[in-house]
Protein backbone atom coordinates (compact mmCIF):
# COMPACT_ATOMS: atom_id res chain seq x y z
CA UNK A 795 0.00 0.00 0.00
CA UNK A 796 1.46 3.36 -0.99
CA UNK A 797 1.14 6.45 1.17
CA UNK A 798 -1.55 7.72 -1.21
CA UNK A 799 -3.45 4.45 -0.87
CA UNK A 800 -3.23 4.82 2.88
CA UNK A 801 -4.57 8.36 2.75
CA UNK A 802 -7.41 7.20 0.53
CA UNK A 803 -8.25 4.35 2.91
CA UNK A 804 -8.34 6.79 5.82
CA UNK A 805 -10.40 9.32 3.90
CA UNK A 806 -12.90 6.77 2.64
CA UNK A 807 -13.25 4.91 5.93
CA UNK A 808 -16.81 4.59 7.13
CA UNK A 809 -18.16 3.16 10.35
CA UNK A 810 -19.68 -0.28 9.85
CA UNK A 811 -22.57 -1.14 12.16
CA UNK A 812 -22.99 -4.68 10.79
CA UNK A 813 -19.98 -6.80 11.65
CA UNK A 814 -19.44 -10.53 11.44
CA UNK A 815 -16.59 -13.04 11.92
CA UNK A 816 -13.73 -13.13 11.36
CA UNK A 817 -12.59 -10.58 13.88
CA UNK A 818 -8.94 -9.57 14.08
CA UNK A 819 -6.99 -12.51 15.51
CA UNK A 820 -4.86 -12.13 18.65
CA UNK A 821 -1.75 -11.05 16.74
CA UNK A 822 -3.69 -8.62 14.56
CA UNK A 823 -5.49 -7.21 17.57
CA UNK A 824 -2.20 -6.67 19.40
CA UNK A 825 -0.96 -4.70 16.39
CA UNK A 826 -4.14 -2.60 16.20
CA UNK A 827 -3.96 -1.82 19.93
CA UNK A 828 -0.30 -0.84 19.58
CA UNK A 829 -1.20 1.58 16.77
CA UNK A 830 -4.05 3.03 18.84
CA UNK A 831 -1.76 3.39 21.85
CA UNK A 832 0.38 5.77 19.80
CA UNK A 833 -2.23 8.48 20.33
CA UNK A 834 -1.15 11.88 21.60
CA UNK A 835 -0.66 11.66 25.35
CA UNK A 836 0.45 14.78 27.25
CA UNK A 837 2.98 13.80 29.88
CA UNK A 838 3.03 10.18 28.71
CA UNK A 839 0.55 9.32 31.42
CA UNK A 840 -1.21 6.56 29.48
CA UNK A 841 -4.49 7.66 31.06
CA UNK A 842 -6.44 4.89 29.37
CA UNK A 843 -6.54 1.15 29.01
CA UNK A 844 -8.25 -1.50 26.91
CA UNK A 845 -10.70 -4.17 28.00
CA UNK A 846 -10.96 -6.83 25.30
CA UNK A 847 -14.31 -8.60 24.97
CA UNK A 848 -13.68 -11.58 22.75
CA UNK A 849 -16.29 -13.89 21.32
CA UNK A 850 -16.72 -15.93 24.50
CA UNK A 851 -16.83 -12.86 26.76
CA UNK A 852 -19.71 -11.25 24.88
CA UNK A 853 -22.42 -13.41 26.48
CA UNK A 854 -21.48 -12.55 30.08
CA UNK A 855 -21.19 -8.87 29.10
CA UNK A 856 -24.69 -9.07 27.59
CA UNK A 857 -25.95 -10.53 30.87
CA UNK A 858 -24.43 -7.54 32.68
CA UNK A 859 -26.16 -5.21 30.20
CA UNK A 860 -29.51 -6.92 30.85
CA UNK A 861 -29.03 -6.85 34.63
CA UNK A 862 -28.16 -3.16 34.43
CA UNK A 863 -31.24 -2.54 32.32
CA UNK A 864 -33.45 -4.34 34.86
CA UNK A 865 -31.95 -2.28 37.66
CA UNK A 866 -32.42 0.98 35.77
CA UNK A 867 -35.93 0.19 34.55
CA UNK A 868 -37.66 -2.42 36.76
CA UNK A 869 -40.71 -2.19 34.48
CA UNK A 870 -38.68 -3.31 31.42
CA UNK A 871 -40.27 -6.12 29.43
CA UNK A 872 -38.44 -9.41 28.71
CA UNK A 873 -38.10 -8.27 25.09
CA UNK A 874 -36.45 -5.04 26.16
CA UNK A 875 -34.05 -6.91 28.44
CA UNK A 876 -33.25 -9.31 25.61
CA UNK A 877 -32.47 -6.32 23.40
CA UNK A 878 -29.85 -5.21 25.93
CA UNK A 879 -28.57 -8.76 26.40
CA UNK A 880 -27.79 -9.14 22.70
CA UNK A 881 -26.09 -5.78 22.20
CA UNK A 882 -22.53 -7.12 22.56
CA UNK A 883 -23.33 -9.80 19.99
CA UNK A 884 -23.43 -7.22 17.20
CA UNK A 885 -19.77 -7.91 16.41
CA UNK A 886 -17.41 -10.82 17.02
CA UNK A 887 -15.04 -8.62 19.05
CA UNK A 888 -15.52 -5.53 21.21
CA UNK A 889 -12.70 -3.44 22.62
CA UNK A 890 -13.68 -1.15 25.46
CA UNK A 891 -11.49 1.94 25.61
CA UNK A 892 -11.44 3.02 29.24
CA UNK A 893 -10.29 6.47 30.33
CA UNK A 894 -8.16 6.20 33.48
CA UNK A 895 -7.38 9.80 34.36
CA UNK A 896 -4.93 10.56 37.14
CA UNK A 897 -4.42 13.67 39.27
CA UNK A 898 -1.64 15.67 37.64
CA UNK A 899 -0.32 19.18 38.23
CA UNK A 900 0.08 20.05 34.54
CA UNK A 901 -2.23 17.74 32.61
CA UNK A 902 -5.89 18.42 33.35
CA UNK A 903 -8.47 15.67 33.24
CA UNK A 904 -9.97 16.88 29.97
CA UNK A 905 -6.66 16.37 28.20
CA UNK A 906 -6.46 12.85 29.53
CA UNK A 907 -9.99 12.14 28.29
CA UNK A 908 -9.01 13.65 24.95
CA UNK A 909 -6.10 11.20 24.80
CA UNK A 910 -8.49 8.30 25.45
CA UNK A 911 -10.75 9.55 22.64
CA UNK A 912 -7.74 9.74 20.31
CA UNK A 913 -6.91 6.15 21.24
CA UNK A 914 -10.45 5.06 20.38
CA UNK A 915 -10.38 6.73 16.98
CA UNK A 916 -6.89 5.40 16.34
CA UNK A 917 -8.24 1.91 16.88
CA UNK A 918 -11.08 2.54 14.41
CA UNK A 919 -8.63 3.90 11.83
CA UNK A 920 -6.12 1.10 12.33
CA UNK A 921 -8.87 -1.49 11.89
CA UNK A 922 -9.92 0.12 8.61
CA UNK A 923 -6.37 0.17 7.24
CA UNK A 924 -5.98 -3.49 8.25
CA UNK A 925 -9.10 -4.35 6.24
CA UNK A 926 -11.54 -4.77 9.13
CA UNK A 927 -14.75 -2.92 9.94
CA UNK A 928 -15.31 -0.97 13.12
CA UNK A 929 -17.70 1.38 14.83
CA UNK A 930 -17.33 3.48 17.97
CA UNK A 931 -20.41 3.19 20.13
CA UNK A 932 -21.27 4.58 23.55
CA UNK A 933 -24.50 4.56 25.55
CA UNK A 934 -25.59 4.48 29.17
CA UNK A 935 -24.37 0.94 29.81
CA UNK A 936 -20.86 2.17 30.55
CA UNK A 937 -22.21 4.30 33.39
CA UNK A 938 -24.29 1.52 34.94
CA UNK A 939 -22.86 0.18 38.24
CA UNK A 940 -23.43 -3.45 37.24
CA UNK A 941 -21.60 -3.01 33.93
CA UNK A 942 -18.81 -0.99 35.53
CA UNK A 943 -18.32 -3.77 38.07
CA UNK A 944 -18.32 -6.39 35.30
CA UNK A 945 -15.59 -4.46 33.46
CA UNK A 946 -13.61 -3.96 36.67
CA UNK A 947 -13.58 -0.16 36.45
CA UNK A 948 -12.29 1.93 39.33
CA UNK A 949 -14.28 4.91 40.61
CA UNK A 950 -12.11 7.26 38.53
CA UNK A 951 -12.49 5.35 35.27
CA UNK A 952 -15.09 5.84 32.55
CA UNK A 953 -15.90 4.12 29.31
CA UNK A 954 -14.77 6.31 26.43
CA UNK A 955 -15.76 3.92 23.65
CA UNK A 956 -17.11 0.50 22.89
CA UNK A 957 -15.27 -0.22 19.66
CA UNK A 958 -17.05 -3.00 17.80
CA UNK A 959 -14.73 -4.85 15.42
CA UNK A 960 -15.09 -7.50 12.76
CA UNK A 961 -15.59 -8.05 9.06
CA UNK A 962 -18.05 -5.63 7.48
CA UNK A 963 -21.38 -7.13 6.39
CA UNK A 964 -24.30 -5.64 4.56
CA UNK A 965 -24.16 -2.97 1.92
CA UNK A 966 -21.28 -0.54 2.00
CA UNK A 967 -22.40 2.86 3.24
CA UNK A 968 -22.78 5.64 0.72
CA UNK A 969 -19.66 7.71 0.21
CA UNK A 970 -19.22 10.52 2.67
CA UNK A 971 -20.99 13.59 1.29
CA UNK A 972 -18.70 16.31 0.01
CA UNK A 973 -19.40 19.25 2.27
CA UNK A 974 -17.32 22.35 2.80
CA UNK A 975 -15.11 21.92 5.83
CA UNK A 976 -15.40 24.43 8.66
CA UNK A 977 -11.94 25.86 8.11
CA UNK A 978 -10.90 29.44 8.76
CA UNK A 979 -7.52 30.71 7.61
CA UNK A 980 -6.23 33.48 9.81
CA UNK A 981 -4.64 36.30 7.82
Ligand SMILES: Cc1cc2nc3c(=O)[nH]c(=O)nc-3n(C[C@H](O)[C@H](O)[C@H](O)COP(=O)(O)O)c2cc1C
Pocket residue numbers: 807808809810929930931932933
Ligand atom coordinates in the same frame (compact mmCIF):
# COMPACT_ATOMS: atom_id res chain seq x y z
C1 LIG B 1 -18.27 9.65 21.41
C2 LIG B 1 -19.02 8.96 20.28
C3 LIG B 1 -20.06 8.12 20.59
C4 LIG B 1 -20.79 7.46 19.60
N1 LIG B 1 -21.79 6.61 19.95
C5 LIG B 1 -22.46 5.95 18.98
C6 LIG B 1 -23.44 4.98 19.33
O1 LIG B 1 -23.68 4.67 20.47
N2 LIG B 1 -24.11 4.37 18.31
C7 LIG B 1 -23.85 4.66 16.99
O2 LIG B 1 -24.50 4.08 16.11
N3 LIG B 1 -22.91 5.55 16.63
C8 LIG B 1 -22.21 6.20 17.61
N4 LIG B 1 -21.24 7.10 17.27
C9 LIG B 1 -21.07 7.48 15.86
C10 LIG B 1 -20.30 6.45 15.06
O3 LIG B 1 -19.11 6.05 15.71
C11 LIG B 1 -19.91 7.03 13.67
O4 LIG B 1 -19.10 8.14 13.87
C12 LIG B 1 -21.12 7.44 12.89
O5 LIG B 1 -21.89 6.28 12.64
C13 LIG B 1 -20.73 8.09 11.56
O6 LIG B 1 -20.12 7.15 10.73
P1 LIG B 1 -18.78 7.46 9.94
O7 LIG B 1 -17.67 7.19 10.92
O8 LIG B 1 -18.82 6.51 8.78
O9 LIG B 1 -18.83 8.88 9.50
C14 LIG B 1 -20.46 7.70 18.25
C15 LIG B 1 -19.39 8.53 17.93
C16 LIG B 1 -18.65 9.15 18.95
C17 LIG B 1 -17.48 10.02 18.60
